[in-house]
Amino acid sequence: xxxxxxxxxxxxxxxxxxxxxxxxxxxxxxxxxxxxxxxxxxxxxxxxxxxxxxxxxxxxxxxxxxxxxxxxxxxxxxxxxxxxxxxxxxxxxxxxxxxxxxxxxxxxxxxxxxxxxxxxxxxxxxxxxxxxxxxxxxxxxxxxxxxxxxxxxxxxxxxxxxxxxxxxxxxxxxxxxxxxxxxxxxxxxxxxxxxxxxxxxxxxxxxxxxxxxxxxxxxxxxxxxxxxxxxxxxxxxxxxxxxxxxxxxxxxxxxxxxxxxxxxxxxxxxxxxxxxxxxxxxxxxxxxxxxxx
Amino acid sequence: xxxxxxxxxxxxxxxxxxxxxxxxxxxxxxxxxxxxxxxxxxxxxxxxxxxxxxxxxxxxxxxxxxxxxxxxxxxxxxxxxxxxxxxxxxxxxxxxxxxxxxxxxxxxxxxxxxxxxxxxxxxxxxxxxxxxxxxxxxxxxxxxxxxxxxxxxxxxxxxxxxxxxxxxxxxxxxxxxxxxxxxxxxxxxxxxxxxxxxxxxxxxxxxxxxxxxxxxxxxxxxxxxxxxxxxxxxxxxxxxxxxxxxxxxxxxxxxxxxxxxxxxxxxxxxxxxxxxxxxxxxxxxxxxxxxxxxxxxxxxxxxxxxxxxxxxxxxxxxxxxxxxxxxxxxxxxxxxxxxxxxxxxxxxxxxxxxxxxxxxxx
Numbered sequence: 001x002x003x004x005x006x007x008x009x010x011x012x013x014x015x016x017x018x019x020x021x022x023x024x025x026x027x028x029x030x031x032x033x034x035x036x037x038x039x040x041x042x043x044x045x046x047x048x049x050x051x052x053x054x055x056x057x058x059x060x061x062x063x064x065x066x067x068x069x070x071x072x073x074x075x076x077x078x079x080x081x082x083x084x085x086x087x088x089x090x091x092x093x094x095x096x097x098x099x100x101x102x103x104x105x106x107x108x109x110x111x112x113x114x115x116x117x118x119x120x121x122x123x124x125x126x127x128x129x130x131x132x133x134x135x136x137x138x139x140x141x142x143x144x145x146x147x148x149x150x151x152x153x154x155x156x157x158x159x160x161x162x163x164x165x166x167x168x169x170x171x172x173x174x175x176x177x178x179x180x181x182x183x184x185x186x187x188x189x190x191x192x193x194x195x196x197x198x199x200x201x202x203x204x205x206x207x208x209x210x211x212x213x214x215x216x217x218x219x220x221x222x223x224x225x226x227x228x229x230x231x232x233x234x235x236x237x238x239x240x241x242x243x244x245x246x247x248x249x250x251x252x253x254x255x256x257x258x259x260x261x262x263x264x265x266x267x268x269x270x271x272x273x274x275x276x277x278x279x280x281x282x283x284x285x286x287x288x289x290x291x292x293x
Numbered sequence: 294x295x296x297x298x299x300x301x302x303x304x305x306x307x308x309x310x311x312x313x314x315x316x317x318x319x320x321x322x323x324x325x326x327x328x329x330x331x332x333x334x335x336x337x338x339x340x341x342x343x344x345x346x347x348x349x350x351x352x353x354x355x356x357x358x359x360x361x362x363x364x365x366x367x368x369x370x371x372x373x374x375x376x377x378x379x380x381x382x383x384x385x386x387x388x389x390x391x392x393x394x395x396x397x398x399x400x401x402x403x404x405x406x407x408x409x410x411x412x413x414x415x416x417x418x419x420x421x422x423x424x425x426x427x428x429x430x431x432x433x434x435x436x437x438x439x440x441x442x443x444x445x446x447x448x449x450x451x452x453x454x455x456x457x458x459x460x461x462x463x464x465x466x467x468x469x470x471x472x473x474x475x476x477x478x479x480x481x482x483x484x485x486x487x488x489x490x491x492x493x494x495x496x497x498x499x500x501x502x503x504x505x506x507x508x509x510x511x512x513x514x515x516x517x518x519x520x521x522x523x524x525x526x527x528x529x530x531x532x533x534x535x536x537x538x539x540x541x542x543x544x545x546x547x548x549x550x551x552x553x554x555x556x557x558x559x560x561x562x563x564x565x566x567x568x569x570x571x572x573x574x575x576x577x578x579x580x581x582x583x584x585x586x587x588x589x590x591x592x593x594x595x596x597x598x599x600x601x602x603x604x605x606x607x608x609x610x611x612x613x614x615x616x617x618x619x620x621x622x623x624x625x626x627x628x629x630x631x632x633x634x635x636x637x638x639x640x641x642x643x644x645x646x647x648x649x650x651x652x653x654x655x
Contacts, residue, residue, distance in 0.1 A: 186364050187365075202380065
């Protein structure tokens with residue numbers, strides 16, 4: 001009777017019945033998807049892990065091999081993450097503060113680990129450092145073991161987590177500009193003072209954020225590490241590899257118990273990440289409020 | 294401390310930012326580098342500061358060659374257009390920064406730093422803002438903090454890069470006067486970069502006008518305003534003079550055609566809006582053109598009129614005092630006779646200026 005009602009922003013704020021149905025359907029669909037493909041599997045990990053009781057769960061985790069894998073994973077992460085931190089900072093600094101030839105090339109290179117399959121990354125290292133690789137003969141002459149040893153695992157992890165810190169920092173530092181650093185230099189600060197007193201305080205949250213992402217990835221990395229590790233139990237198995245081995249041996253309870261540790265690590269990093277977003281977001285919000293008043 | 298700028302040239306690829314610029318700034322002087330954007334004024338300032346290197350030439354600070362000294366060792370205070378305050382530090386920390394980063398040997402004790410910072414905050418009238426963060430301050434307040442921060446290290450030279458251009462007109466005017474008072478108290482050699490001719494003429498002891506990387510003219514505000522050396526300077530110092538030049542070129546052609554003077558026909562003439570005389574009747578002893586009134590802007594101390602010359606249709610701006618305007622009682626559409634009191638002619642090639650007193654002659 002009234003003809004067509006124009007669709008405007010107000011009609012989105014005061015939806016018609018049909019629009020309401022559509023909205024509910026969309027929300028339900030995405031929730032169902034999340035439930036089916038994310039939450040349920042994660043829940044299964046924990047129920048499977050605990051299916052034979054708490055004692056067996058604890059025993060599976062306290063197996064010497066699992067404990068070793070846990071330690072190795074921690075070791076690899078504690079080497080790879082600081083390396084990435086330093087590299088990420090250096091690269092971001094260079095890219096956002098200097099003009100040089102090959103800058104766009106460097107930016108592209110930083111993204112390579114994200115676009116290349118981790119398996120390929122692992123194979124590249126085997127090709128270079130393996131017994132029959134380019135440096136293989138020289139390495140074995142000097143009794144250095146890279147492939148099928150811990151150094152190879154570290155290298156592969158570093159490669160895969162390479163971009164995380166830099167990718168967080170570059171856009172952030174670009175947006176901030178270098179005005180404050182120039183001001184500090186004119187005021188007589190040396191490079192060290194500029195970095196510690198001006199640059200770092202400004203980028204610390206973005207830096208921490210990128211580091212957390214890198215840490216979480218380096219703990220969970222499977223593909224690249226799998227190729228270079230050689231799966232030597234008690235020597236070169238990280239936690240993800242240990243999970244796979246236990247699973248292949250039909251030791252399901254132990255496999256899920258180990259997997260639950262990885263899941264837990266992921267949940268914890270997500271929690272820290274969220275907490276960071278909330279605190280920094282709040283901080284910024286507060287400052288804006290104060291500035292307005 | 295004096296600044297000697299000697300034959301400075303700077304190129305960015307094929308673009309020449311500065312071409313053989315030489316200028317000496319005396320100790321305790323306040324000099325404004327004035328020019329449109331792209332004239333090289335900021336580049337020159339950054340070269341003096343050591344933030345940019347010149348391709349040729351040298352900078353002498355107090356007679357001492359300092360081209361090779363890094364920015365951090367030149368003893369310079371620099372104030373940026375967009376403040377560049379340290380956003381994670383309080384105001385007091387910002388101002389103290391330059392003192393705190395000095396090497397252990399030179400660094401004053403904590404109590405001396407605290408005392409000095411307090412003095413500076415008092416100087417810039419921000420005592421009660423000490424514990425706040427830059428984000429909580431207005432633009433004008435932030436720029437005052439930036440100035441205090443620059444002054445904290447007792448710089449021998451203070452460089453200001455368009456310090457007030459990001460502020461609104463009223464604050465800009467206040468800060469301008471305030472800067473002049475501070476300069477009169479401290480007598481720090483100061484270089485102010487600006488594109489605002491009013492700001493330069495009002496604040497500076499001396500103005501250096503740059504155009505396309507070249508120094509056009511230097512002198513006191515008065516001498517520059519009264520004796521512009523080139524059409525560019527004339528044009529840049531007044532607000533609305535380009536069409537006057539064309540009008541009066543035409544006018545001068547017309548009235549010079551019968552005269553015996555040579556080489557005038559190739560010159561450009563300028564008249565400032567307030568130098569135009571208007572009358573409803575043609576005065577007996579003058580030549581004048583007829584124009585019609587297009588628009589009247591009556592807000593403000595001076596009444597601005599837009600006129601259209603009869604015949605050519607060229608539009609011209611004139612300025613009258615309120616009293617004159619009330620006597621004439623002009624409204625849009627009225628016909629009026631127009632003639633210049635003064636005309637300034639520039640020879641096309643040599644940009645030489647001749648001041649003619651037209652008032653008596655025509």
